[in-house]
Amino acid sequence: MSRIKIFSLVNVLMLSLFFTKAASCQTELTMWWHAAGEPAQMALVQELVDEFNASQSEWKVVTTAFPQIAYNDAVVAAGLAGTLPDIIDIDGPILPNWAWAGYIQPLDIDESLIANYLPGPKGVWDGKLYGIGMWDAAIALVTRQSYLEELELRTPTLEEPWDAKEFQQALDAAKNSGKFDYALDLGMAWTGEWYPYAFSPFLQSFGGDIVNRSNYQTAEGALNGEEALAFGEWWQNLFTGGYAQAMQDSADRDIGFTTGKYAFTWNGNWAALGILEAYDDTIFLPAPDLGYGSKIGAASWQLSISSTSKHPDGANAFINFALQPHNLARFSEGTGLIPATAVAAELTNNYRAGGSMEVFFELSDSQGMLRPVTPGYPVMAKVFEKALADIANGADVADTLDAAVDEINANIQQNKGYGHK
Amino acid sequence: MSMPNNPDNYGLRLVTRYVVLTVIAIIFAFPLVFMIMSSLKPDQQLLADTSSLKAFLPVGDISFQNYENAFSRVPVGLFVFNSMLVTSVTVVLSLFVCSLSGFSFAYLKWRGRDLLFSIILATFIIPFETIAIPMLLITSKLPWIGLDGFSIGWLNTYRVQIVPFIADGLTIFLFVQYFKDLPVELIEAARVEGTTWWQIYRLIVIPLSGPVLATAAILKFLVMYNQYLWPMIVVQQEEYRPVMVGLQYFFQTFTKGGIAWGEIMAYLSMITVPVLAFYLYIQRAFIASVAATGVKG
Incomplete structure (x- = not known):
């Protein structure tokens, strides 16, 4: 083998090591999601996570899925045992209870992303935003x-x-x-x-x-x-x-x-x-x-951050990433759920003006009432x-x-x- | 066997008995037949057939599509493996520990024996749900030394699903009752011969305890294989989940077209196979034990 080839090989190995090292330098954030057994929604979640992980070098989100029926009990049990993940998705009406119980902490969200949100997907307790949904249901x-x-x-x-x-x-x-x-x-x-x-x-x-x-x-x-x-x-x-x-x-x-x-x-x-x-x-x-x-x-599933998370800045970064209109639209297209903003609704086939389910966005906007x-x-x-x-x-x-x-x-x-x- | 006084009447009674038993057997088989037949039908047909006898027949659009879909929704193989591993290890350890405990209560004399046995019996009336949270808090703080070194907390492991269920009051009680009915002369003779308690347990008592071992094994197997609440709260990672938690994967609110009943039936058919196989394997001993229990006293 010539000296040039050996040199090239060493270079390739060094670069591989460097990138492997760079990738592993990402701090891991754990996220729990309620839709195990729903392949379409879990594929969307994984797609979102993969894009976020690739978009920056600081954080790496790892998802664990739970069946919906067992989800709330699993979270409460983890809260008692002190093993909550960084990011939790949470059903809107339960949010005040979990905030009051100290399981979750207030979010730090870019206000411009939620300025024109439907009322349902905002999880507010005691004047603070603890959860934010990517969709609503009607x-x-x-x-x-x-x-x-x-x-x-x-x-x-x-x-x-x-x-x-x-x-x-x-x-x-x-x-x-x-x-x-x-x-x-x-x-x-x-x-x-x-x-x-x-x-x-x-x-x-x-x-x-x-x-x-x-x-x-x-x-x-x-x-x-x-x-x-x-x-x-x-x-x-x-x-x-x-x-x-x-x-x-x-x-x-x-x-x-x-x-x-x-x-x-x-x-x-x-x-x-x-x-x-x-x-x-x-x-x-x-x-x-x-x-x-x-x-x-009104109100469906929302993203929140556990009170025990050691990396709320990373968790907030992920949630801000998830709230971009094209992500809201993608989830809506994949699940049939109502996108949380009119801008995102216009990006969908079902909820844009003239879409077959446009009325649900209007229903949610005008008649939705929180429990x-x-x-x-x-x-x-x-x-x-x-x-x-x-x-x-x-x-x-x-x-x-x-x-x-x-x-x-x-x-x-x-x-x-x-x-x- | 003594001959019947009236052979004709005996024959009629025999036929009647077989007819009645066959009808009862068919009634008991209905749920299984319904489950298997439904697992082969698309949801619309399955639901439409529920109001007629078609529900028990392989008619209409029959295929294995539900099985294929169930495998894509749930890691069936992993969950069955997890349940079988947890169940079989627990059953084996439980038979050993509880039979030893029963042996001690039945044959050995020690201070506080009757009081402790009463306490163990009293645990029958405590529902598991009431101790689940304290057990969760304890197991989440327990230390462990394994191949990967020292760690705190047993959550997300097989051992957290096994260890708390090795010993239980009912199994110990079964062994004690059975051991007390064994001929005490055997034990006394062995003691006179200088046999140790361990040898008596291993060479005399256990070889005579096939029926109670089978009964305890079946009861423990069913309890462990059907575990839901405990693994749901102590296992947060999919790689350790058992079959019953897996069943919940099919009950998702936002599944298009409603709940996938055909897939549920396919999943249930698959996870029922190990239970049936285990029961058929040791049913003779189980029936013998139950029959023996029935004629006691």
Whole structure:
């Protein structure tokens, strides 16, 4: 081998060592994500992480995925054991609880990136931003244009949604047509967070709420006042009146609407693409205005930084990187979820002006309402779920709501008001 | 065997018994048949078939697509390996430790024996959920010396899934009860001959304990193979997760088209195979043990 070749070989080896060394000099940041078992979303996460790792030489994000059902328990367990990662994704309504419990710390985000954000993806607790989402999710009353025409119903709009009377007329028309097993699919096969996310907006549209939001110290009057009682009677009538099922199996929830069993389905934008494939005249209607405006749930998964992270600057750098509009758009295109800004929405096929799911962005922007922003929310959510399930199955409305109020209030007192000022 | 008094009547009874048992067997087999048949169907067909007998038949659009999809969603092989490793090691260690413990409670006389046995029995009524968090806090601070040196904390390891479950009250109780029913003359004779306690355990008691070993092994196997809560909170890395945590991978809210039921059935079919194989392997001993327990007293 000639001397030049040996020299070249040594040079190549030296350079390789240098670059290997440079790459390994990146400080590792650990990140937990809730979507194990969802290959499409995990591929997007990995793509984002790879781009961030390649974009600079200081930080290297390493992702661990968890199944969503087990995720919150795993994070709480890690919080107790002191093994939280640097970056955690977190479901919006749980955020105040984790901030209050000391699991996460405030973010340091470039304000220009979130200046025109939808309200839902901002995770604020105690006046500080603890979490920021790349997307939001929204619910609509889904039906077919042909059904509305057959039933001789007006097509409601964002500006002029159905009021309570019109909604009842729509349900009556669907029921009396004899064409459907039930007029409305509420998704009763789903449990847990679905209840407060999907159904508490009905309560809020009646003028009630899960808790009094002026100080979050009591549910008295909010969950058992006159408006809440009216909501409870209305809710029970949906089932006793034969408009919806109190007990629903998963098969009906998954394919009931697309097989003609229901006239309307109360469902989220994540299911929209599948429904659009089944019916080309699918339309997404705004929530009915039951007296106090049309409401839907807001807030989905958000990025946050653990309080034990030794590298919050690196974690913040990653989150700032992730919030760029093209990243928001990429996640939306890959998952069907609503991009967090109008700029990003314009970069997508589904949510840009004229896109098949544009209405969801508008719904989220104009009707989205956060679930109670309080550390007590996880308990309130479970109490609310039980109360609504009981009422749907025939329990006395007033007694059930009073019991729910007592349980929520007792929990607030046990936790000394959850730190609300 | 004594001859029946009325052969004709005996034959009728025999046929009736077989018919009844066959019907019961079919009823018990239904869930398994449903699971396997559903694993071969696309979701739309699977859900549509649930309202008819088609749910139990291999009809319609049959394929192994759900199995292929399940493998792409979850590292099935890794999770089954993890569960089998954790389960088999725990079962072997548990049989050894608990049988030794049972031997001690049954045959040896030592101060505080009855009190300690009562305490062990009392642990039956404590649900695991109530001690999960204290156990998490303890195991997260435990020291360890391994091939990679000294470390603190057992999280994200196989040992954190094995060690806490080696000894348990029920298994010790099973051994104690079984050992007490063995002929005490055997033990006394061996002692007179100068046999050590260890030799009695190893050469006399254990060879006579096949049924209780099988029963304890099956019960421990089922408990360990179905572990969910504990690995969920102590295992944060995918490489150590067991099959039951893997099952949760299929219940994602944002999965297009809803939950992939066909894939779930395919996954369940795959992870059920080791359990069935293990049970079939030692079922005779298990039945013998249960039967023996039933005629005691």
